[in-house]
Amino acid sequence: MGSPSPVVVGVDAGGTCTRVLVADLAGRPLGRGHGPGANPLAHGLTAARAALRGALAEALGEVDPQAVESVVIGLAGDRLAGESDASAALAGVLGELGLTGRHRVVGDALVSYAAATPEPDGALLISGTGAVAVRVLGRAIADTAGGHGWLLGDEGSGFWLGREAVRTAVDALRGRAAAPRLAELVVAEVLGPVDPGIPGRMLAEQLLTAVYAAPPLRLAALARCVSEADRAGDPGAAGILDRAAGHLAALLAQVRPENPEAPVVLAGSCLAPDVLGRRTVRLITARGPARVLRAADGAAGAAWLAAVPLLDGEQLARLHEVLTVEPR
Amino acid sequence: MGSPSPVVVGVDAGGTCTRVLVADLAGRPLGRGHGPGANPLAHGLTAARAALRGALAEALGEVDPQAVESVVIGLAGDRLAGESDASAALAGVLGELGLTGRHRVVGDALVSYAAATPEPDGALLISGTGAVAVRVLGRAIADTAGGHGWLLGDEGSGFWLGREAVRTAVDALRGRAAAPRLAELVVAEVLGPVDPGIPGRMLAEQLLTAVYAAPPLRLAALARCVSEADRAGDPGAAGILDRAAGHLAALLAQVRPENPEAPVVLAGSCLAPDVLGRRTVRLITARGPARVLRAADGAAGAAWLAAVPLLDGEQLARLHEVLTVEPR
Numbered sequence: 001m002g003s004p005s006p007v008v009v010g011v012d013a014g015g016t017c018t019r020v021l022v023a024d025l026a027g028r029p030l031g032r033g034h035g036p037g038a039n040p041l042a043h044g045l046t047a048a049r050a051a052l053r054g055a056l057a058e059a060l061g062e063v064d065p066q067a068v069e070s071v072v073i074g075l076a077g078d079r080l081a082g083e084s085d086a087s088a089a090l091a092g093v094l095g096e097l098g099l100t101g102r103h104r105v106v107g108d109a110l111v112s113y114a115a116a117t118p119e120p121d122g123a124l125l126i127s128g129t130g131a132v133a134v135r136v137l138g139r140a141i142a143d144t145a146g147g148h149g150w151l152l153g154d155e156g157s158g159f160w161l162g163r164e165a166v167r168t169a170v171d172a173l174r175g176r177a178a179a180p181r182l183a184e185l186v187v188a189e190v191l192g193p194v195d196p197g198i199p200g201r202m203l204a205e206q207l208l209t210a211v212y213a214a215p216p217l218r219l220a221a222l223a224r225c226v227s228e229a230d231r232a233g234d235p236g237a238a239g240i241l242d243r244a245a246g247h248l249a250a251l252l253a254q255v256r257p258e259n260p261e262a263p264v265v266l267a268g269s270c271l272a273p274d275v276l277g278r279r280t281v282r283l284i285t286a287r288g289p290a291r292v293l294r295a296a297d298g299a300a301g302a303a304w305l306a307a308v309p310l311l312d313g314e315q316l317a318r319l320h321e322v323l324t325v326e327p328r
Numbered sequence: 329m330g331s332p333s334p335v336v337v338g339v340d341a342g343g344t345c346t347r348v349l350v351a352d353l354a355g356r357p358l359g360r361g362h363g364p365g366a367n368p369l370a371h372g373l374t375a376a377r378a379a380l381r382g383a384l385a386e387a388l389g390e391v392d393p394q395a396v397e398s399v400v401i402g403l404a405g406d407r408l409a410g411e412s413d414a415s416a417a418l419a420g421v422l423g424e425l426g427l428t429g430r431h432r433v434v435g436d437a438l439v440s441y442a443a444a445t446p447e448p449d450g451a452l453l454i455s456g457t458g459a460v461a462v463r464v465l466g467r468a469i470a471d472t473a474g475g476h477g478w479l480l481g482d483e484g485s486g487f488w489l490g491r492e493a494v495r496t497a498v499d500a501l502r503g504r505a506a507a508p509r510l511a512e513l514v515v516a517e518v519l520g521p522v523d524p525g526i527p528g529r530m531l532a533e534q535l536l537t538a539v540y541a542a543p544p545l546r547l548a549a550l551a552r553c554v555s556e557a558d559r560a561g562d563p564g565a566a567g568i569l570d571r572a573a574g575h576l577a578a579l580l581a582q583v584r585p586e587n588p589e590a591p592v593v594l595a596g597s598c599l600a601p602d603v604l605g606r607r608t609v610r611l612i613t614a615r616g617p618a619r620v621l622r623a624a625d626g627a628a629g630a631a632w633l634a635a636v637p638l639l640d641g642e643q644l645a646r647l648h649e650v651l652t653v654e655p656r
Binding site: 143144145147148149151152153163166167170174176201208211212216219254 | 471491498504529582
């Protein structure tokens with residue numbers, strides 16, 4: 001009996017869910033796993049370890065742990081990746097499952113980038129709950145702009161969009177901004193059905209009180225009110241999206257390599273090819289030629305990164321193609 | 329024995345402390361009380377009631393509760409004043425202390441305004457932890473701009489200043505902004521002494537991690553790093569303060585009555601006659617003539633408001649003068 005053929009494992013451990021892909025070096029998927037978020041910062045280390053263990057076990061199934069030659073875990077929040085205690089504790093889960101081959105914990109930014117392109121140099125712009133732009137050189141993060149997180153105001157992020165939605169709705173209810181549809185949607189989302197006789201100024205106060213009574217990150221859920229109001233022609237919503245796109249394009253410009261051929265990867269729920277994604281791409285290409293790609297399956301990006309030390313350039317390019325066209 | 333001569337009570341129930349002034353209608357102080365914050369939103373209703381009761385009892389001393397004809401409580405956060413359950417519960421404390429005369433709970437904005445001027449119409453600009461501008465007509469709030477609170481980003485507020493301080497420090501540590509002194513002060517304040525050999529990019533990550541590990545409102549404490557760095561000639565700090573002053577002047581412009589004689593009252597720790605107060609006054613007066621006053625003792629403003637229903641115009645003007653020149 002020869003040694004089993006080598007296998008790689010990619011983990012995309014996001015804030016809200018964890019996805020695992022187990023594949024061989026030809027890109028054949030051998031198993032997939034899903035679980036709740038495995039971000040220790042958001043969920044605590046115990047819950048994060050449990051989420052990771054469950055998703056890994058599901059994905060591994062009958063795969064011989066000894067066949068796993070390389071594992072890459074992409075962890076939400078660059079600050080946690082690398083040498084931190086949390087990433088070491090997460091990596092400890094691998095040993096518990098018999099995965100004794102090489103492993104690496106990287107920021108989820110690298111995983112998103114690798115999910116879109118095998119090229120070693122380029123830039124990545126993420127707008128999800130937060131917003132960040134990174135320059136990638138030799139598949140490592142060489143520079144970061146933004147990524148301050150919700151508390152410090154990541155302009156153009158989902159949190160920022162939701163925050164601006166409430167501010168604009170409050171101003172509209174006070175008769176100080178033209179955003180009728182946006183105000184309606186935000187009030188309905190936050191307060192539910194309201195008596196149409198309530199004066200706008202009073203609704204504005206109720207809105208503020210309700211927003212402060214909820215956890216701050218709930219604001220990010222209001223981002224979709226902005227898109228919906230924009231599609232209905234609301235000028236206040238359009239203004240927010242224009243400013244968001246401007247902020248995001250400027251963030252990217254801070255880190256983009258000079259070579260216009262270097263790919264620009266867009267990732268995160270707010271940069272889906274929707275109202276904000278379109279506006280942002282328009283602004284990016286208005287600054288000059290740009291090859292804009294979209295990040296797909298993060299677990300596939302992580303699995304591909306796990307294969308990097310095992311294959312040569314041509315094999316890696318082929319593997320990338322197979323892994324990232326695979327249906328999720 | 330005739331009925332005791334009438335007495336008024338003013339309460340300034342702020343977020344961090346509560347101040348009470350008991351005075352007769354000639355403006356003679358009969359007692360003062362201090363206590364912790366009595367803001368139910370920040371401290372919970374039980375703690376707020378206890379703080380209010382303690383400060384009131386201290387101020388009343390031997391004063392006959394039957395002599396108290398009128399009480400005004402200025403409560404931090406306009407949203408709580410008026411008809412809310414919380415303000416009713418706070419007012420309930422008055423009955424427990426035998427204060428059965430008239431009483432009114434008003435937003436602390438009105439109390440700050442009244443502390444600076446007896447004139448019924450004008451405007452008030454506050455920058456403390458949050459920032460808000462209100463138009464006062466007939467001693468009532470007729471319009472509000474800003475006041476969205478820390479979460480929604482009150483530009484020019486203490487929270488905003490602290491937030492910008494961290495963002496600018498992070499950018500400076502990443503080599504993306506010129507704010508050497510500000511970065512130094514923020515790092516020292518948040519991280520304490522650090523090894524001078526640590527690369528800036530790593531310090532930036534440590535700074536972000538530490539900021540997110542602390543309660544959000546702690547950011548407001550970093551506002552003074554901005555003032556201090558500005559005094560040392562730091563360009564990043566100067567930029568933050570210029571933007572803050574611009575935001576605050578614009579906020580005020582949204583609510584200022586057209587009559588240039590109507591007073592403009594500045595209040596809040598960030599608008600003290602310091603680096604930001606000076607810049608803001610310069611921008612306000614650059615827009616045209618303005619009579620800029622500063623709010624002093626909020627409890628005196630509340631006591632004066634309590635006397636409004638009891639005296640005529642001339643008596644009120646005299647009382648205002650006596651109450652607000654009194655040493656605190």
